[in-house]
Amino acid sequence: xxxxxxxxxxxAVVYLVTDLLFTSKIRETAQQLGLDLQAVRSxxxxxxxxxNARVFIxxxxxxxxxxxxxxxxxxxxxxxxxDHERTDIMEAARDRGCVALAKGKxxxxxxxxxxxxx
Numbered sequence: 001x002x003x004x005x006x007x008x009x010x011x012a013v014v015y016l017v018t019d020l021l022f023t024s025k026i027r028e029t030a031q032q033l034g035l036d037l038q039a040v041r042s043x044x045x046x047x048x049x050x051x052n053a054r055v056f057i058x059x060x061x062x063x064x065x066x067x068x069x070x071x072x073x074x075x076x077x078x079x080x081x082x083d084h085e086r087t088d089i090m091e092a093a094r095d096r097g098c099v100a101l102a103k104g105k106x107x108x109x110x111x112x113x114x115x116x117x118x
Contacts, residue, residue, distance in 0.1 A: 011038035012035045014050045015058070016059065022103075029111050043067045043071055050072045055079060057079045060082035061082055078096070079099045099113065
């Protein structure tokens with residue numbers, strides 16, 4: 001009898017983002033850095049997907065974003081972005097250990113954040 005072992009490849013970067021502009025930016029940057037990437041569609045998928053991830057990115061404009069942050073292990077770097085005037089959301093995300101940034105700052109800092117986090 002032959003036993004087969006299958007390795008489960010876990011992504012270094014997991015993201016919960018539906019905005020196509022930001023999804024493209026995240027994918028392109030991760031690819032340039034040679035990082036494995038996985039998208040999730042809901043906070044229910046976050047805990048499993050981020051079990052071995054080094055970075056989790058979330059669009060803080062989503063109504064379920066804070067719940068998603070709560071599901072991420074402490075070992076992963078949490079990064080979120082939101083409109084610059086939503087300081088209340090940024091503060092709530094920071095309280096959950098997230099690097100919460102305005103959308104423009106997120107876009108410009110993404111390569112550095114992924115390089116240091118992953």
